Amino acid sequence: MVDMKKLTTPLTSADVETLKVGDKVSITGVIYTGRDAAHKRLVELLDAGKELPFDPKGQIIYYVGPAPAKPGSPIGSAGPTTSYRMDAYAPRLIAVGLKGMIGKGSRNKEVVDAMMSHKAVYFAAVGGAAALIAKRIKSKELVAYEDLGAEAIFRLEVEDFPVIVANDVTGEDLYKKGVEAYKRG
């Protein structure tokens, strides 16, 4: 792909503000994994005023439950899961400094509003391109909640992880914009 923007984590508000809906971005650096069960626990910690197992400031969470790694590989196939299931929790994490999320599918209004007010961005990866994405993941290390298996929180080192900006800080939405352009009748 041409015209690819390169981004290195952690992200600042200034990094995030340069991104526009539809931008193709390649991410390098550390990202964290988390999906339904892990998000529930993170928000319970916030409710209890406790510290999170990792500092979310400037970080990206990738919504993924990877397949087990084959011997010699850092991770098994690892495509994005559907993001709306994390909508109930995402605004809380954005409020404490999370700068990016990677998943697939639309976000609700609360998440879009939180991204606008706290300067965060939502990236879409290609759902089902799991074997291809796994090749961009260089290491995987357990951070918390081992009992959740594939749903545990892992710290991943990624290189040129391919995504597209689906929601930016202006509240624009790739899904709405894209469909409007091709809808007939």
Next chain:
Amino acid sequence: MRIIKACDITPKVKELCTSANFELGEDMLDAFKKGLEREESPAGRAVIEQLIENARIAKEERVPMCQDTGFAVFFVEMGRDLHVDGDIYDAINEGVRQGYEEGFLRKSIVSHPLSRVNTKDNTPAIIYIDLVPGDKLKIIFAPKGGGSENMSSLKMLKPSDGIEGVKKFVVESVEKAGPNPCPPIIVGVGIGGTFEKSAWLAKKALLRHVGEKSAKPEDAALEEELESLIGDLGIGPMGFGGRVTAFAVQVETHPCHIASLPVAVNIQCHAARHKEVLI
């Protein structure tokens, strides 16, 4: 009467579990190629190109094409003149256990929908057994991912809603699903029967080779019309906007009650995996 041992089924099931998850069928690879030809949106084309490359990597490296290696769903056609010595359900579940463990496939099943503790071996499988003529055993494996399954729906229409009501419900279901089920999708539609029969038909419709039309001319015409209406939605690959929202709509129908018109829509993502073995 032919007799086979249940334990001889297990290794066949194990092989089905891995090969279905590593190798996408020719029908789907062909659908990707044709989709790439007719997709106008650059973002949509980029998605399909990634999917073609992904399928190649998965097959070559023997890794699952999608991390969601699914609920293990089996459609079994059992010859009436065949006797399986032992428990066929146990034999299939053992094959799933071995296949998912040894193939490094993700275990995605929880033992109770509310307490949600992972069974850690992807069992129990969902197994449907049909009796058919002959003395053979055909096992069709179709692992089903959660993302697209979650976007499926069912409605009990009134007979007066007719074909227009059916079309409206199917198109609305796909529109509501939007980007979530990983389009381009395959839309399985079950019409008629009872509440649960229509859902079963919708799933069964997905077992056909993608794009294979219904043998019933009336149903084949409906498939074509639905494909055109869904194409107009503009959802496109991954919902980024485009022409290729569904690779195919596949309809199955069944006789129904004078008072009823059940319609079920089972959505299948582009990782439309199905493999079969004949024993």
